Amino acid sequence: MATGRTHRPATRSRGIPEATVARLPLYLRALTALSERSVPTVSSEELAAAAGVNSAKLRKDFSYLGSYGTRGVGYDVEYLVYQISRELGLTQDWPVVIVGIGNLGAALANYGGFASRGFRVAALIDADPEMAGKQVAGITVQHSDDMERIISENGVSIGVITTPPGVAQQVCERLVAAGVTSILNFAPTVLSVPDGVDVRKVDLSIELQILAFHEQRKAGEEAALTDGPRPVAATRKQSADKGPDGDVPAVMPA
Amino acid sequence: MATGRTHRPATRSRGIPEATVARLPLYLRALTALSERSVPTVSSEELAAAAGVNSAKLRKDFSYLGSYGTRGVGYDVEYLVYQISRELGLTQDWPVVIVGIGNLGAALANYGGFASRGFRVAALIDADPEMAGKQVAGITVQHSDDMERIISENGVSIGVITTPPGVAQQVCERLVAAGVTSILNFAPTVLSVPDGVDVRKVDLSIELQILAFHEQRKAGEEAALTDGPRPVAATRKQSADKGPDGDVPAVMPA
DNA sequence: ATGTCTTTGTGAACGCGTGCACAAAGATAG
DNA sequence: CTATCTTTGTGCACGCGTTCACAAAGACAT
Numbered sequence: 385m386a387t388g389r390t391h392r393p394a395t396r397s398r399g400i401p402e403a404t405v406a407r408l409p410l411y412l413r414a415l416t417a418l419s420e421r422s423v424p425t426v427s428s429e430e431l432a433a434a435a436g437v438n439s440a441k442l443r444k445d446f447s448y449l450g451s452y453g454t455r456g457v458g459y460d461v462e463y464l465v466y467q468i469s470r471e472l473g474l475t476q477d478w479p480v481v482i483v484g485i486g487n488l489g490a491a492l493a494n495y496g497g498f499a500s501r502g503f504r505v506a507a508l509i510d511a512d513p514e515m516a517g518k519q520v521a522g523i524t525v526q527h528s529d530d531m532e533r534i535i536s537e538n539g540v541s542i543g544v545i546t547t548p549p550g551v552a553q554q555v556c557e558r559l560v561a562a563g564v565t566s567i568l569n570f571a572p573t574v575l576s577v578p579d580g581v582d583v584r585k586v587d588l589s590i591e592l593q594i595l596a597f598h599e600q601r602k603a604g605e606e607a608a609l610t611d612g613p614r615p616v617a618a619t620r621k622q623s624a625d626k627g628p629d630g631d632v633p634a635v636m637p638a
Numbered sequence: 639m640a641t642g643r644t645h646r647p648a649t650r651s652r653g654i655p656e657a658t659v660a661r662l663p664l665y666l667r668a669l670t671a672l673s674e675r676s677v678p679t680v681s682s683e684e685l686a687a688a689a690g691v692n693s694a695k696l697r698k699d700f701s702y703l704g705s706y707g708t709r710g711v712g713y714d715v716e717y718l719v720y721q722i723s724r725e726l727g728l729t730q731d732w733p734v735v736i737v738g739i740g741n742l743g744a745a746l747a748n749y750g751g752f753a754s755r756g757f758r759v760a761a762l763i764d765a766d767p768e769m770a771g772k773q774v775a776g777i778t779v780q781h782s783d784d785m786e787r788i789i790s791e792n793g794v795s796i797g798v799i800t801t802p803p804g805v806a807q808q809v810c811e812r813l814v815a816a817g818v819t820s821i822l823n824f825a826p827t828v829l830s831v832p833d834g835v836d837v838r839k840v841d842l843s844i845e846l847q848i849l850a851f852h853e854q855r856k857a858g859e860e861a862a863l864t865d866g867p868r869p870v871a872a873t874r875k876q877s878a879d880k881g882p883d884g885d886v887p888a889v890m891p892a
Numbered sequence: 893a894t895g896t897c898t899t900t901g902t903g904a905a906c907g908c909g910t911g912c913a914c915a916a917a918g919a920t921a922g
Numbered sequence: 923c924t925a926t927c928t929t930t931g932t933g934c935a936c937g938c939g940t941t942c943a944c945a946a947a948g949a950c951a952t
């Protein structure tokens with residue numbers, strides 16, 4: 385999970401556990417798909433399969449929201465869509481600013497999954513004067529000098545940081561000072577924020593590194609069955625690899 | 639966290655807990671920064687602050703790797719960089735394919751954080767014949783007809799899916815059949831994979847929805863104190879703790 | 893060598909999340 | 923109305939992860 389809080393004293397979510405909150409969007413997505421197919425009701429078993437979770441977990445999650453099911457029948461799809469949307473706060477409009485319009489920022493601006501969930505890209509902001517005035521995803525990029533005004537005028541409380549890591553903390557501070565209280569950080573940096581501000585981080589290279597760990601472990605276990613006892617440098621199965629690769633002993637300090 | 643396994647019986651990671659593995663890249667990033675500043679040693683307290691975690695947690699994490707510290711002094715930066723890199727499998731080269739070269743796929747191809755961590759974009763693949771042959775991030779996009787050959791020839795075991803959701807499962811199956819055993823999924827779909835294949839998912843809109851939940855909660859608590867109802871569409875329940883839900887019957891089912 | 897100081901490594905307690913298993917609740921048929 | 927069947931909602935136990943707190947270990951000064 386890309387949970388990126390800097391300082392979480394405890395889950396003060398007044399009842400709903402954090403792990404449950406993180407799954408609600410998953411359920412919502414599955415339910416929306418069912419709704420579009422005009423499926424009236426769904427059992428916990430079916431919905432759990434569609435969302436890729438355990439059915440007992442799903443039922444327990446829903447129990448935190450209230451008793452919205454009917455025993456012997458299941459859950460009313462439309463009703464549940466509404467309840468979850470309301471719980472997540474998606475029945476209202478959330479203006480969002482994206483700061484740092486590089487490749488990733490532009491991709492996010494073009495991403496369709498936001499608008500369909502109640503999120504509206506209120507502004508694109510970049511520090512490069514060359515970028516200001518350009519159109520990205522049909523929105524005019526504005527210069528970061530106007531950040532405070534933009535946030536204030538649009539009532540923005542959620543900011544997305546897609547800047548280079550070097551300026552992320554600085555941008556973060558300006559966002560917070562201007563009134564932003566939730567930040568989605570794509571920059572590979574640890575942001576420090578005052579209490580009351582939520583930060584979630586998405587780090588693309590971290591996800592790959594976690595995959596690499598398991599991949600290496602798989603390769604190591606595989607090799608352990610054939611010959612060597614220890615995963616020394618983890619022999620890759622296909623050696624069609626170009627490049628020197630290999631065991632780079634590096635500098636072993638004292 | 640963005641743990642995206644479909645069925646995880648238990649992490650048999652031979653000792654190292656999954657939560658620790660997920661933090662190793664974080665430590666590595668902080669250590670790399672220290673290394674570049676030629677800092678010779680670092681205490682658990684300092685490093686923990688730089689990585690944004692508790693120092694006791696960091697020490698326990700490192701204890702799973704072995705005793706690499708010196709009491710009274712701290713950890714040798716260079717040595718720890720090497721040990722963590724080795725543990726994560728970053729001392730070897732990981733060829734990666736990106737399938738689906740839209741805005742996001744192109745952004746990832748351009749992302750610098752991969753190459754610097756031992757990941758090499760071996761190929762960009764797209765189903766659109768118009769895309770084939772075009773250059774993205776200095777790499778020629780290839781058609782998905784050649785997917786199996788590309789994976790086989792390059793010994794690719796990690797695939798990144800940035801396709802539209804409708805074709806993600808199908809692409810996933812082709813990747814797995816061709817030999818890929820780790821998948822990073824950006825498509826908003828639940829992928830089902832056979833045992834032995836790892837899937838991690840990154841869903842941008844889910845992260846925003848989680849932020850929206852907390853944002854709404856903050857607004858609700860604030861409103862309960864000042865009376866100024868900021869949220870318009872959503873009537874937040876206040877004071878009455880739990881109770882019979884916040885009315886709003888909507889389409890109450892039978 | 894001895895004592896003091898710093899920092900690691902870890903035993904133990906605690907809390908959260910998960911999943912089983914089942915009773916309660918409602919639908920449905922006779 | 924009674925019986926049966928389906929599916930929810932949840933009490934409970936278990937395991938993982940987090941954190942505290944402290945003994946052990948080494949550095950360093952005298």
